[in-house]
Amino acid sequence: MKRAYLRGTAIAAALSFATGAYAADEVRIMWYSDGNEGEVVADLLKKFEEQNPDIKVTLDNVSYQVIKEQLPITLEAGDGPDIARVTDLKALADHWLDLTPYLADKAYWDANYGEQADWMRPDGSQAITGFMTQITLTGAFANKTLFDQAGVALPAAGSTWDQWVEAAAQVAQSQQSPAAFAMDRSGHRMSAPILNYGANYIGQDGMPAPVDAGAKAFLTELVGWTEGGQNLKDVWVSAAGASYRAAAEDFINAQIPLYFSGSWQISNFSTKIGDTFDWVAVGNPCGPDGCSGIPGGAGLVAVKYTKNPEAVGKVMDYLASEPVMREFTQRSLFIPSNAAIRAAGDLKYETADPQVQPALDAFNADVKNLSPEANALPAWKWASAYYTALVTRTGQAMAGEMSLDDAFARMDSDIAEQVAQAGQ
Amino acid sequence: MTMQGEAPAGAGNPAPQQAPARRSIGAVLAAPVGLLAHLLDGPMRFWQRLAGRGGMIAFFLLPNMAVFALFVIVPLGINVAYSLSGGTQLFLPSRSFVGPENFARLLTCDNHLAPATCRDDLFWIAVWNTVRFVALQVVVLVAVAMTTALILNRSIRARGFWRAVFFFPVLLSPVVVGLIWKWIFQRQGLLNWLMVEMGLDPVNWLTDRTWAYVFSVGISVWAHAGFYALILLAGLQAIPRHIYEAAEMDRTSPARAFRRITLPLLWPNLLVVIVLALIRAVQVFDEVYVLTGGGPGTSTMYLTQYIYETGFASTLRNPGVAAAASLMMGGVLVVLTLAQIALTRWRDRQ
Known part of the structure; x- marks a missing residue:
């Protein structure tokens, strides 16, 4: 009996050891x-x-x-x-x-x-x-079919925001689209053109700089385009605070000729648009200071x-x-x-969609042309504070709730509050 | 007396046997409880002798109070602690104590009626939006609920069906309510499709500040009126018929009967409805958030959305300010709830 007990104990111990060894x-x-x-x-x-x-x-x-x-x-x-x-x-x-x-x-x-x-x-x-x-890289997409149907040529590489908006507005008018373009409601997205208009968010000490002339210049244009109906109002105005809204569905449904978003949309477009219409990645429209996208x-x-x-x-x-x-x-x-x-540079993307490879090639090429200001943003700890203030106050200005000057002042005070909160 | 070996009396013509007593399902289910109560009876009597009557009351209240403390008192305490803390950390022990700083941030204004002059203008925009919402929504809601109850109280055909129709929205999830109406009102929604079919120009309803406000009130009324109509209907049915019959004999007009009989006798129910609607309106969030996202701009951003965005949704969460705002809103709700209790007591005394 005692021997049987010992044998059982030994087997149990061996099993538990084995389980432990192979867990x-x-x-x-x-x-x-x-x-x-x-x-x-x-x-x-x-x-x-x-x-x-x-x-x-x-x-x-x-x-x-x-x-x-x-x-x-x-x-x-x-x-x-x-x-x-x-x-x-x-x-x-x-x-x-x-x-x-x-x-x-x-x-x-x-x-x-x-x-x-x-x-x-x-x-x-x-x-x-x-x-x-x-x-990922911010950038714009154009509905080539709509441009072709309207008889409007796609603006050449290096074209400015004004040129793109003007061309897209002609397409929208011809094709009875609700707007010429749409931009995601996102501080990250809007920062690409803002930096291309000469803005710099990062002060000498690494802390947030006040909203500068470059930022004010693009935001004034953007709010003007929204009031004028060129920018799709739904995306920016139909939400409060810093809520994120994408305009991808409007582009996928061929509602807008030009869509400013980023490279991560390519797989989405390939799946949802298929061969319904032709689309192309057109990079980042230029501002007075450059044509850089923002990485992420x-x-x-x-x-x-x-x-x-x-x-x-x-x-x-x-x-x-x-x-x-x-x-x-x-x-x-x-x-x-x-x-x-x-x-x-020898990637062979696995897709049957002929529009994907050129789009990814275009973004891959753009990655090499990033401005130092754009490259610095992903590693900057105050980027979120800046983005939040930009979206919240620009949205209010677009809705007619406050003047642009008041919006700029509020952006600065919002960012200052965030910095103060972090210091508590 | 029956002798041994003799047949029992009436054996040749046996009397019908008494059927065994049937036990109801309820009695069968209650049996174990009865047994348990029987087993506990002795110990409970012993405990009662020890603890006294007051002790027994406390003993029976204890489980409820423990649950109440766990799910109400403790979270309230944590909320108070958060409202006095600052920093970007989420975990309470990692946050610094800042005293009433979060309340000061919310309350600092040159002119409280002009949110632009406030340190946290979004909070005051949300406050005044909520006040505007409550003022219109409660009035419209009570009027719609009252009208519905009056109609459903009449002998109309398919009354049961109509009662179900008016009550149906109450059963829907607020998110479903918001989505249904969003599909109707959005730029490519059902309403614009109908307008285009009728040869009219489509309207971007949800980017218009006035329409967005009207629709936020409208869908809220649609979603909740059935519930309040049911309360008022119960009140209407409790009014004795003979009072109306007497009024009819006196040739009282229907309008006068409503003013002089229905309204006074329904007033206690109406008060409860108004207070409950006020409390619910102050808490408005889900269906409006889904419908408008608080826009256009901030025109339908109500207080609960401000708290949600500040504490949870924003990339830069500020749980301290959100907690302070929620405590202030809680204070308003406590006042309204006390008003409801007082009114209910007053009604009971009538």
Whole structure:
């Protein structure tokens, strides 16, 4: 009896040891998708698990709203996923893990993702917290079919906002469109033309500068275009505060000849427009100071509250590797974030839509022409404060609630309140 | 007496046997509860002897009070703590104590009637928008609910059907209400399609400040009138018929009967309806937020939206200011609720 008991205990101990020895480390990734990238990364992670049976990766596909509203609260409570795909990278930088000790080749990361490393780490830090899954760039799209039907030529590269709006207005009049153009209701989007009109948000000391003449010049034009009916009023006026509104559906439904948004819309257009009409990416209309877009994108970052930092490091190494990023980019129809892939310039996007490759080529070319002011914004911690004030007050001016001068004064005081709040 | 071996009396003609007593489902279900009560009876008597009558009351109230404390008192306390804190952190222990600074930010104005002169102009825009909304919505809502109740109280054909029709919107989720009306009023919506079909020019309803305000009031009335009509209908049906019959015999006109009989006897119900509608109107948010997003500009941004945007939706959340604003709004709601309680007591005394 005693022998049987001992044998049972030994078997139980051996089994529990074996279970412990083979228990996989679990890595949870919180992921949101604009297009098909969730499916693509799921495929890639399956391959990773085959190569690394000791690591189990769980991909939690969530809405962007969850990333924006719930993830920050979870992080504040010292919890969260092991890895997350995030756009608000700088504001949450204190919650990211420094991956440096867990990466196989730090030099590879510095060479290929170093350019955007500051976007996702606290000011002054040298940590490697993650990498951009793609680079996005603001830019405009034109409904070529509407332009052709109206007999209006697409303005040439290097044309100004005035020239584009004038041409689009002719198309709108001819095709009875409700407006000549639409711009997403977003501080990030409107900042591209603002900077091209000579504005600079960042003061000498790195703190927010007052709204300057360049910003005032473009905002005056934009409000004028809205009052004049050239800018689609619905997008900007039918919301309060800094609420985000995209005008993509109006472009997809062929309601507007010109749409100012960004490269992330390409996959969306390819899926929803199909061959209904021809569309082209036309880059950033120019202002007196240039034709730069504003970069951005989503980053994949490690969360410092993870219990498996080694496993997280392996997953991040795998996803950031050149072959994996190449496949991810080609299948998701993104601008590559990996410097080597971008430099090679030999991506073959996997799409049957003939409009996609030229559009992505156009954005890829634009990435090389970014102004220093535009390039600085993603890593600037006060960008959100500036964007919020710009959208809120411009929206009020467009609705006729306040004069432009009052709006400019309020933008400055709103930004000052945000800076004061952060200092509390 | 029956002798052993003898057949019992009447054995040749047996009397019908009494059917076993049937137990209702309720009795079957209640049996375990009865058993439990029986088992607890002794300990409870013992406990009552120890604690006394007052102690027993407290003992029975304790579970309810614990739930109330957990879901009302504790969150209220946390809200107060947030209203006195500052900084950009979300987690309360990481935030700094700033005292009444958030209240000062909200209340600092050169002229409270002119939001542009206020430090936080959006808060005062939301306050005055809410006041305008409440003033119109409550009046229209009560008028519509009253008219509906009066009509449904008459002997009309398919009265049950019409009651269901008027009550149906109350059953809809506010988000559904907002979406339905948005599909009707938006630029490419049903209303504009109808107008174009009729040869009229389409109108961009939701970018017009006046129309957006009117529609925000209108859909709110549509969504809630059925509920208040039901309260008034119950009041109307409680008015004795013979009073109207006596008035009829005196050849009282219907208008005079309404003024002199219906209104005074319905007044207690009407007061409750007005106060409840006031409380609900101050809290307006969901259906209007879905319909207009607070626009055009800020013309339909009401107080709850301001709190939501400031505390949760904005990229730069400010939970301290949002908490302070919600406490101030809570103060208004407490006043209205106390008014309702006072009016209900007054009605009961009538």
